[in-house]
Structures are given as C-alpha cells and as structure tokens.
C-alpha cells in the first residue's frame with residue numbers, strides 16, 4: 001500500500017467546559033476545544049467574543065475559573081501561572097507586554113528557558129535584525145512593529161512547546177507578516193503546537209489546521225481546514241465580514 | 242581663613258559630614274521603602290522598626306553574645322531580612338489585593354508591636370555603643386577634623402547603595418525584580434515565580450534597613466524610638482526623590498541629610514522643618530518627585 005500512514009493525533013491541550021470571570025463579570029461560558037500535538041489551531045470570532053480571555057484563562061490570568069484544562073495529560077487549572085508556563089507554554093499577549101523598565105535585550109532574555117530546543121539569541125537576531133540594532137534601547141521605545149517582533153521572539157527562545165499567540169500580525173508591515181507566517185510554518189514543521197488568535201483571517205487561514213469560531217464565550221462551531229471552501233458562507237455569517 | 246560670612250568653617254564642615262552620615266541612612270532606608278512599595282504596593286511603616294531591630298541586634302550581639310561589630314555588619318542584615326520575610330509570609334501576603342490603606346495600617350501596627358516589645362525589654366533610654374576598634378579617632382584635614390567612623394559610615398552606605406543599584410539595574414535577578422514590579426501577572430505567566438520575588442524584595446528592603454541600623458548604632462543612641470524618629474524624614478525623601486528610582490533615593494537622601502544639617506550652624510530653628518519645606522515645593526512643581534516618572 002502506498003497510502004501515507006496518518007499518525008493518530010495526540011491531544012496536547014484539551015479545554016473542557018471552561019468558565020472564567022473578571023471580578024463579577026462572567027466572560028467564558030463553557031469553552032470546549034482541543035489542540036493536538038504539532039497542530040496549529042485558530043480561534044476566530046468577533047471583537048469581545050472571548051478569545052483573549054481564553055488564553056488568559058489557560059494561563060491563570062483571569063479571575064475565578066472552573067472546568068478543566070488538560071495540558072499534556074495533566075490538569076493545570078489549579079496551578080499558579082508560573083508553574084503552567086514552566087510546563088512549556090509560551091504566551092505572546094495581545095497588548096504585547098513589553099516592559100519599559102527593561103531594555104530590548106533584557107526583555108528578550110527575561111523569560112526563563114522551560115525546555116531545550118529553543119532558538120539561540122543569534123538565530124533570533126538573524127531573524128529579526130531590528131531587535132539586534134535596538135537591543136540597548138528601552139523596551140517601550142521600540143516601534144509598535146518592533147515590539148510585536150520582540151514579544152514573539154522572546155517566547156521562541158524559551159523552548160516552550162505550546163505557543164499561545166494573540167494577534168501577532170497586528171500592526172506589522174506585509175513583509176514582516178509574511179515572515180511571521182514562514183516562522184509559524186517552520187515551527188509547525190518542528191513539531192510545536194500553536195493556538196492562534198487572529199483578526200487577520202487571510203493570515204490565519206493558510207496556517208491553521210482547524211478553526212474554532214468563538215461567540216459569547218463559547219465555541220459556536222469547528223471547521224476543518226479541508227472543509228473551509230465549502231464553509232466560507234457560514235464563516236462569513238459568524239464573523240460578519 | 243576660619244570663617245565664611247562670619248560662620249566658622251570647622252563647624253560647617255562638621256555639620257556637612259554629619260549631614261552626609263544622616264543622608265546615608267536616609268538613602269539606604271528610602272531605597273528599601275521605594276522598592277517595597279513598587280512591588281508589594283505597601284507603604285512599609287514598619288521600616289523604621291526594622292532599622293531599630295538592626296541596631297539592637299548589633300548591640301545585643303556585642304554586649305550579650307560577644308559578636309563583634311564586623312560580624313554584625315554581615316549577620317544582622319541577614320537576620321533582619323529573615324524576620325522581614327517571616328512577617329511578609331505570615332501577614333503581608335494576605336493584603337496585597339487590598340487598598341494601600343490596609344498595608345499602611347498593618348505595617349504601622351507591626352511597627353508599634355515591635356517598638357513596644359523593645360521598650361518593654363530595654364526601656365526608652367538610649368544604649369551606648371562603642372565605636373569599633375580601628376575606627377576610633379579621626380583624620381585632621383587641616384580645615385577640619387574628620388572622625389574615622391563617620392567617614393566609614395558614608396563609604397559603607399554608598400557602597401551598599403551602589404551594590405543594590407547594580408543588582409536591581411544590571412543583573413538577571415534584577416531584571417526579574419523590575420519585570421515583576423512593572424507587570425506582576427504577565428511576569429508570572431512567563432514562568433517567573435513572582436511570589437518569591439516579592440518575598441525577596443521585602444527581605445532585601447528591610448535587610449538594608451537592618452544594615453543601616455548596625456551602622457547607626459555607634460553614631461546615634463540605640464533606642465526603641467530611633468526608627469520612628471527616622472522614618473518620617475525617610476518618607477519625605479521617598480516623596481521628594483520619586484517612587485521607584487534608586488538613583489533618586491540615593492541622591493535625595495544625601496541631599497536632604499545636608500539640607501537638614503547645614504542650617505544647624507546658620508539658623509538652627511529652621512533645620513528640622515527644612516525637609517518638609519522642600520517636600521512641599523517639590524510636590525508643587527514636580528508631583529512625581531525629582532527623579533520619578535510622570536504617569
């Protein structure tokens with residue numbers, strides 16, 4: 001038989017009935033989704049749907065939470081954020097989270113290594129020459145695009161196997177967005193698992209193996225990449241584009 | 242020449258040195274207060290009490306346990322840091338999410354309890370503490386007499402201040418501390434154990450106060466009230482220098498020490514008010530302090 005053997009997917013992240021609150025306001029109403037090892041999964045949705053909150057809830061950055069978050073077979077919902085990160089989760093936040101009290105290079109080196117196999121600083125500087133040029137500048141003196149590169153670059157150094165990427169293409173020039181696309185493809189080839197939140201559908205669509213549409217803090221529908229062409233109409237309805 | 246505008250040079254220079262000595266204590270105490278406030282969001286009213294504990298431990302070390310001044314200089318700050326960490330773990334960690342006011346009240350209460358215990362044990366009278374051997378006497382510089390111990394206090398404090406600045410601004414641990422001060426939640430989500438950083442900062446801050454206490458023991462009287470006498474001016478230093486700036490704390494501490502001391506020769510009545518006059522002016526012109534960042 002010449003058919004390629006399909007590996008049975010191994011679950012890396014499984015979120016089940018996840019509820020999350022900010023103070024009294026109930027934002028996630030039972031999120032359910034799975035990201036398999038080596039997969040790139042995208043969360044789509046309108047503004048305020050709860051995608052950023054989902055990532056923050058996985059890391060323990062929201063208020064009260066309930067449900068379960070299985071990471072590599074282990075429920076992490078009771079762990080403090082630094083322990084979750086140490087299990088190999090890298091986070092690129094929507095607001096970028098560049099520190100003004102740290103230089104560009106200190107920002108890059110801040111994150112502790114969580115596993116072997118991360119990129120070296122030289123490789124990162126080769127990929128983002130801007131960061132090398134500006135390495136002694138105060139973090140927040142970098143341009144918006146440079147800060148976005150830095151936010152992405154610093155998690156590539158850590159060896160984290162699961163990347164939570166929130167709107168990484170936002171505010172970047174088309175060439176850089178293209179480069180980010182290549183980086184993600186490359187990371188996938190290396191076996192990284194990626195959860196991608198994107199406003200830019202044209203950026204996310206070619207990268208994602210699967211997509212979940214999020215609405216009002218829960219998953220409204222799941223779309224496999226191969227079904228995408230037939231479901232464009234449905235997607236348009238959900239996203240209102 | 243022995244006078245400037247009719248004021249004796251000897252006395253002026255003497256006050257200048259005394260001002261720098263006091264200023265060194267202000268600098269060390271205000272660095273601690275300001276890093277603690279930055280990270281814990283707590284105005285540490287107990288800071289003066291830890292400074293007093295430092296002085297008393299040095300005194301008890303010398304007269305009860307035969308621990309020399311030099312050993313105290315190393316051991317006492319560590320002991321004070323440990324006491325601070327115990328206080329942080331048992332009491333302070335529960336109120337970080339509450340308003341500043343609670344932290345202020347709690348640490349004020351802690352200060353009263355600590356002071357009360359020392360008053361109970363030792364009374365309010367100051368305990369004399371001999372200048373350690375090797376630092377007695379002084380240098381005759383011609384225009385003034387510089388006591389060796391005062392020179393030592395200034396040098397030792399500045400060294401420790403610069404060391405603290407170096408740790409916080411130039412090392413990896415320092416970058417963790419700065420990051421945790423700026424954005425604790427995100428920093429923790431990056432894998433850094435922020436609760437431990439918070440504990441370390443409190444230990445470091447009060448440890449510096451303990452070190453200042455040991456240095457102060459031979460200059461000032463060792464008394465349960467020495468901390469509360471000091472702390473008000475130190476708060477003024479932090480306000481004038483600006484929260485969160487280490488260089489600001491050092492420079493402002495020394496400056497205020499001098500500003501307070503010089504009038505003692507020129508116009509003694511105003512000397513203790515000077516600091517607060519400056520504080521009022523600075524707050525009017527630069528509400529974030531001389532070295533603070535406007536928000």
Ligand SMILES: Nc1ncnc2c1ncn2[C@@H]1O[C@H](COP(=O)(O)OP(=O)(O)OP(=O)(O)O)[C@@H](O)[C@H]1O
Nearest residue numbers: 022025027045046047048049050051052053054094
């Ligand atoms: N810190 C907060 N406190 C209270 N409510 C919040 C907070 N952050 C977000 N929310 C609310 O939670 C909901 C989901 O927000 P979230 O940021 O997760 O949306 P999103 O899907 O990432 O949208 P966007 O495209 O705007 O980034 C929104 O209704 C928002 O108002």
Ligand SMILES: [Mg+2]
Nearest residue numbers: 051052053094
């Ligand atoms: Mg968002």
